Amino acid sequence: MNIKNYLACPECDLLLQRVLPVVGEKIHCPRCNYLLHRPSAESITRTFALSLAGFCLLLPANLLPIVGIKVLENYHDGTLLSGVLTLFKEGMWGVSIVVFLSSMLFPILNIVLACLISGHLYFNRPNRYLSLWLRTLQHIEEWAMLEVYLLGIIVACVKLAAMAELKFGLGLTAFVLLLLVTLTLASHFDHVLFWRHIEQLNSHEKK
Amino acid sequence: MKKNNTALAQGLIRCHDCGCLAQRSVVNCSRCGSQLHARLPNSFQRTFALLLSGLALYIPANLFPIMTVTQLGVGEPHTILGGIIALIHSDMLPIAMLVLVASILVPLLKLLGLSLLLLCVHYRWQVNAKRWTQMYRIIAFVGRWSMLDIFMISILVSLVDLGGVAQIIAGSAATAFAAVVILTIFAAKSFDPRLIWDVQI
Numbered sequence: 001m002n003i004k005n006y007l008a009c010p011e012c013d014l015l016l017q018r019v020l021p022v023v024g025e026k027i028h029c030p031r032c033n034y035l036l037h038r039p040s041a042e043s044i045t046r047t048f049a050l051s052l053a054g055f056c057l058l059l060p061a062n063l064l065p066i067v068g069i070k071v072l073e074n075y076h077d078g079t080l081l082s083g084v085l086t087l088f089k090e091g092m093w094g095v096s097i098v099v100f101l102s103s104m105l106f107p108i109l110n111i112v113l114a115c116l117i118s119g120h121l122y123f124n125r126p127n128r129y130l131s132l133w134l135r136t137l138q139h140i141e142e143w144a145m146l147e148v149y150l151l152g153i154i155v156a157c158v159k160l161a162a163m164a165e166l167k168f169g170l171g172l173t174a175f176v177l178l179l180l181v182t183l184t185l186a187s188h189f190d191h192v193l194f195w196r197h198i199e200q201l202n203s204h205e206k207k
Numbered sequence: 208m209k210k211n212n213t214a215l216a217q218g219l220i221r222c223h224d225c226g227c228l229a230q231r232s233v234v235n236c237s238r239c240g241s242q243l244h245a246r247l248p249n250s251f252q253r254t255f256a257l258l259l260s261g262l263a264l265y266i267p268a269n270l271f272p273i274m275t276v277t278q279l280g281v282g283e284p285h286t287i288l289g290g291i292i293a294l295i296h297s298d299m300l301p302i303a304m305l306v307l308v309a310s311i312l313v314p315l316l317k318l319l320g321l322s323l324l325l326l327c328v329h330y331r332w333q334v335n336a337k338r339w340t341q342m343y344r345i346i347a348f349v350g351r352w353s354m355l356d357i358f359m360i361s362i363l364v365s366l367v368d369l370g371g372v373a374q375i376i377a378g379s380a381a382t383a384f385a386a387v388v389i390l391t392i393f394a395a396k397s398f399d400p401r402l403i404w405d406v407q408i
Contacts, residue, residue, distance in 0.1 A: 003228045008214035008221040011340055012404045015214045032340045032404070067366060074369045083361035086368060087377060094382045098389060099361045102354065131239040135224045145351050145358075151305075152358030158302050159294070159359075160366065163278070163373070195225045199238050 009034050043190035044197070048122045050185040051115035057178040058108055064171030067157060069164040079171055080104055080149075106144040107182060113137040114185055121197050126205040130198045138191070146179045213404070220245050250399040251328060257394035258321050264387045265314060272378035274360055280371060284378060287311065287356065309355040310384070317353075317391050320346045324398060331406040343400045350392040357385050 007018045012032040021027050027036045040046065061080070068077030080103055087096035113133050120127050153175075157166055214221055219228045225239040236243055247253075272284035285293065287310050294303035320342055327334055360377050367375040 003219060003230070006214075006219070006228055007226065008219065008228060010221060010223075010226065011344075011400045012336070013213040013215055013221070013401045015212055015217055015219065032337055032400075034340075067362070069366050071369055071373050074372055076366060076369055078362060078365035083365040086365040087361055090364065090377055092377045092381060095357060095360070095377060095385045098354075098385045099357060103358065103361075131225070135239055135241060138224060142351070145354055148351055148354045149358045151309075151352075152355050153362055155302055155306065155355065156359045156362040156366070158299060159363070162297060164367075192226065195227070195238065 007036070009036065037192050038190075039193065040188045040190050043188055043193050044118050044121045046188045047114055047185060048118035050181055050188065051111050051118060054111040054178060054181040054185065055115055057174050057181060058111060060174035061171060061178040062104055062108075064174060065169035066153065066171040066175060068167040068169060069160055070167065071164045077167070077169060080175070102143055102145045103149045106140045107146050107178070109140055110137065110144045110182065111185075113140075114189065117194065117198075121194065121201070124201065126201040128202070130202065131195075134191075134194060134198065141186070144182070146175070146182055150176065150179055215245050223247070246401055246405075247397060247399040250397055250402060251325065253397040254321065254394050255325055257390050257397060258318065258325070261314075261387050261390040261394060262318055264383045264390065265318065268380050268383035268387050269311075271380035271383065273356065273380040273384060274363065274378050275376045276367075277374045277376070279373070286380065287384065306356065309352050313349050313353050314387055314391060317346050317350060317395070321391070321394055321398065324403070328402045328406055333407060334403070336403050336407050339403050340400050343395075343398065343403070347395045350388070350395055353388045353391075354385075357381065357388065 005018050007016050008014065009016065009029040009032060011034045012029060014029055014031045016029070016036075019027065021037055021039055023039050023041045026038045028034065029036055063079055063081060065077035065079050068075060084096050084100045084104065087093075087099065113136060117130060117133050117137065120130055153172070160166060211217070214228060218231045220231055220233070220243045221228055222236040222239060222241060222243055224241040225236060227236065227238050229236060229243055231245070233243060235241065269287055271286065273287050273290065275282050275284045277283070291303050291307050291311075294300075294306065324339065324343060324346075326332070327339060360381055363375045364377055367373050
């Protein structure tokens with residue numbers, strides 16, 4: 001039997017015949033209902049476009065003020081970076097590193113790696129680091145927690161609204177856009193297709 | 208349940224990273240180069256160790272103040288539960304519920320659920336494996352939302368830094384709580400749901 005024609009469910013190890021779904025179709029594992037594959041139209045082009053858009057939003061989202069508060073004529077605003085730095089200065093380096101990784105470094109890496117991988121696939125350029133990049137991307141994906149951070153911003157604002165005047169900055173707009181781009185990117189990213197393309201590209205290069 | 212329909216029973220291993228199949232004798236995946244394992248290595252022991260550490264840190268995370276709010280020179284330390292009670296007192300019930308779910312119920316249910324999964328695998332309980340896999344998926348999915356409190360603190364400390372007028376300082380429970388969240392996410396990641404299916408006869 002040719003193992004290329006089979007696949008195994010990652011969560012229950014059921015051996016299945018490989019089928020190629022068309023766009024809009026979803027394949028679930030018949031035994032445990034795990035979502036095995038959901039192809040997206042123009043996955044590579046869309047991933048490339050979205051990651052370029054995300055690229056432009058990275059700096060504004062990370063460095064521009066997200067919210068500012070005004071208490072008794074004192075104005076102070078906060079960015080993603082200033083939260084990390086303040087925590088570090090207060091000696092909470094553990095929390096500060098966790099926040100830095102999950103709200104800044106991993107989201108940035110996520111976009112950069114998606115851009116590198118889809119760019120190489122889009123222009124059909126083989127690269128021996130492609131599979132390393134995609135593996136890294138798959139591992140850091142779940143540690144980028146922008147959507148949780150947005151909820152944190154909302155809760156913090158509700159708490160502060162009672163005691164101070166709030167002012168929303170341009171950074172918040174950039175942050176929400178970055179979040180939307182990242183989520184759309186994740187839903188259009190077809191891992192099965194990407195792995196197949198990487199294999200093809202790299203095997204052509206070997207010949 | 209038939210046992211010979213799994214990849215492992217047919218002598219095949221699925222690569223964790225790229226998902227392609229390989230014979231059991233192969234060490235590294237031919238497509239992506241990562242190491243092949245039939246199941247996540249030492250899944251039970253790793254999950255158990257991470258779970259115990261998470262459980263131990265859950266106590267200081269709830270006992271110590273997570274932040275201190277100073278207004279016009281008067282400091283007031285808050286624990287996680289105290290913060291929720293303060294929110295209820297200021298008539299913000301929906302937000303209070305949200306924080307209650309994210310920072311108390313989710314970590315607690317996660318610790319409980321992972322313990323059940325480990326017990327199931329260890330004592331080879333005959334269960335509805337589909338349902339238990341679903342429980343595992345929920346545990347793996349909700350873990351990240353507990354970071355809510357940590358992110359909120361990060362925003363608050365950088366915003367409310369107005370010297371004598373008002374200041375918010377993070378407390379020692381923040382480190383413990385962040386550690387609980389991270390450890391339980393790692394615990395969920397290191398648990399292999401295929402073990403549930405393996406122990407079913």
